[in-house]
Amino acid sequence: EKIFLNGKVISGVDAAISVFDRGFLFGDGIYEVMVQLENGLFYGDAHWQRLQQNLEKIGIDYNVAEMEAYLNPLLMASNLLNKPCLIYIQVTRGVAPRKHSFPKDVRPTTMMYALPYSLPHINTKNVYAILRSDNRWLRCDIKSISLLGNVMANERAMEENAEEAVLVRDGFITEGSHTNIFFVKSGKVYTHPANQLILDGITRKIVLKLCEDLDIPVMEKAIGVDQIDGMDEAFLTGTTTQIASIAQLGDHTYHAPDTIGPVTKKLQEAFAELKK
């Protein structure tokens, strides 16, 4: 297994990161997940751009074009050139004696790897998602590697045999532990506005664009927990999730696990077309 680390493509077993890396000590870094299909990266530019913007948000001075240039050499070394795979990218503030404030003149730690991974044409799952309180910080727009709030919520979902934990802050649904959430009511699509309380997912943006193309009205408006029962359909979006229908959210059942709502289905089909 090959890894890109700090400007070199090396064998995974030889990859070493200092225990003084700020990613390890403080969770001080940004990550990105994207997929490559047979015909190339799926919205690769949007992912690289989000990584660059996130680094700027936390004051890490690094040009992601430097890593991007190593993607093909990494894929080649991993025998994944032009093959379906998942690409994980992480940039941390670098290695420095443990002190909260930012160190000066430190080179960011840059890492990426690729693993074989194929997306289904359409995600046919019809998931059960639990509701959990959103215990994360107030800058969920940052794709921080500090994911304690997310992993703890997701672990609870796994314990309850659910696929996802959908988070609730101050009575409103924000997003899933690793997905965005949409609702459908009377043919209209609702999702949380892209503010500091959610990650503005690339898949979220693609779905909003599909709604526009398909003349499906959209409202970027948070849905209250008390409104869940009144919605007709709900679905999750994410890079690896694509569009996943929700059969049950908390105590509310939208439909049987073998049924997919018409708007969700339409969007899933349109999304699948984008991959061709």
Ligand code: PDD
């Ligand atoms: N998760 N919200 C959160 C909190 C996420 O972690 C993610 C992505 C999304 C969806 O974003 P996108 O459509 O850009 O993948 C929303 C990644 C895939 C992960 O942590 O593995």
